[in-house]
Amino acid sequence: MAGRSLRDDLEDGFNPEINTTPLVDVMLVLLVVFIITMPALQHAVKVELPRVAAAQIQAKPASVDVAIDAGGALHWNDQSVDIAGLERLAADAAQHDPQTEMHLRADRRTPYEEVMRVMSAAQHAGLSRIGFVSDDNTH
Structure with missing residues (x-):
């Protein structure tokens, strides 16, 4: 073809x-x-549900704010601490409430090693719920 x-x-x-x-x-x-x-x-079955008066649970888990500045200085709820003090405060917070959340704010110039050191100390002290706080300003 x-x-x-x-x-x-x-x-x-x-x-x-x-x-x-x-x-x-x-x-x-x-x-x-x-x-x-x-x-x-x-298609759904029409059912009239009973009405009850119940208060909604507004309890939020306890949280602490930990900040690391560019120089590596630590702050626990706006109070300056060293790594040993952070571990002691984290152990106290975890003993008081095991569901305590740690909100970690680190300066973008903070070395990764410092952030990992703080996370490791918090986990060693018993705080397993760690969240990172960032700035959503994208311009």
Whole structure:
């Protein structure tokens, strides 16, 4: 068939265009199926639920703020501490409430090693819930 041109193919009855009729038929069948099944999915039993007066629990887990500045200085709730003091305060907080969260704010110039040292000390003292606080200013 080498040497045949498009004109020869058209004369033989070959049509190089894509026939979209079967695709449209399938789409219409799927549309009908979805139209029929949607009311069945939204059908729900009407039930009048009892009303009760209960206070919502607003208790948030205890949290502490730990900050590390660019020089590596530590601050526990805005109070300057060293790593031993941080570990002692973290152990006290974990003993008081095991679900205490530590919110860690580190200056972006703080060495990664300092951040890991603080996290390790907090985990060693019993604070396992550590979250990082960042600035969402993206301009």
